[in-house]
Amino acid sequence: MNAHDSEKVVGTLLAQGYSQVQEPADAGLVLYNTCSIRDKAEQKVFNRLQNFKREAGKGKIFGVLGCVAQQEGEKIFERAPHVSLVAGSASYTRLGEMLVQLEAGNRRVTGLSLNTDEAFDTPFTRRDNPHRAYITIIEGCDKSCAYCVVPFTRGPERSRTSESVMAEARGLADKGYTDIQLLGQNVNSYRDPSPAGWDFARLLAEVAKTPGLRRVRYTTSHPRDFVKPIVDAMDEDERLCAHVHLPVQSGSSKVLAAMDRRYTREDYLQRIEWVRAAKREYALTTDIIVGFPGETEKDFQETLDLLDEVRYDSLFSFKYSPRPNTAALKMEDHIPEEEKTRRLTIVQEKQRSIQIQRNAQLIGGVMEVMVEGRNQALGQWIGRTSCNRTLNFSHPEGGESLVGKYLNVRVTRSGPNSLVGETAAVV
């Protein structure tokens, strides 16, 4: 999501007559797009700003964008006095106006309002990848997960009209994009604000029918809003990729209640069952937080048991990080840092062994990949499967680039995080 926000910001600047340079040292204006989901990410911004200012930043104008900007607001001007622009993502519709103020010499420009009704629907997006593109369908979040800063930094939910999403999908397909990712903090709660009134399942089905598109993905889903019609829509159309990312956070219903996730372990497993019972086979991935306040050894064990039960294809795991304004901050029984580290290591080791086993089962099979790049050092092409695995493969040298092409690849080897293979036939 942040990467796509940066694409929109760059596109807006280019449309205003700015040009982009390769190295920050060559720039007159340096913008940092920031994440504040965990404390580490936030610290990084200030360290980088400080180091860059010292070495190469003399005479430049600095701006801080994104969630740290929204969260810290004007305090950033005190903490980093060389910063002249502080703007959260909900204010990017006003970016042009803010740039005019900067050009006029104003050195305290802010865009911190969250009261925007509009999603950031800019016609000026500078896409980094010529084959794979992101489309934001919903901004903000109306949930109140006790650990999460997003509702405070990205504001309330705003869905784009289905008409504008479809127009963007058609426009991208016309430009030659074949692979689209629909984005939102919680895409499942998408509600078309126009009279058509599409829900997420309908939007998925319609986007997938866009002539020219071969793959459509989406992220992220909240289990509470992940309804069966979404699985049915995916089963109907193979252009909807064979991958479901369904963040569980914890395997303990007690911890889930404390997190205010509003589903139990059983509710979650019911959703996994829908996916497992579907006609096609889907990769399943998740997010896990360890060391949430009050998480006992028994709760933690329930998370480990869940990993054994679901056998995810991959997961992102995090140590709970206390965030400003959130409900969990005031909870008791915060877990010591060393204990969080211990639990994280156990989750990651368990998952690694599950992935080794799951990936090994794919050896000998043929999978379609979209070619994303080339690893010169290994002499291999880098492909991505519909189930979102990296499949690096060798192909008879013909001099032409395969990037953006779709090929069938036979899997010959596997590791915990990727597969290796050789081309079977051009699709």
Ligand code: SAM
């Ligand atoms: N909207 C998505 C959902 O509900 O699952 C998640 C968005 S969040 C950007 C991505 C992941 O970061 C979450 O699923 C969670 O695992 C993790 N995360 C969020 N806040 C966190 C915190 N305070 N400490 C540790 N991990 C956190």
Ligand code: SF4
């Ligand atoms: Fe954060 Fe929960 Fe919203 Fe996801 S659903 S962005 S975890 S508050």
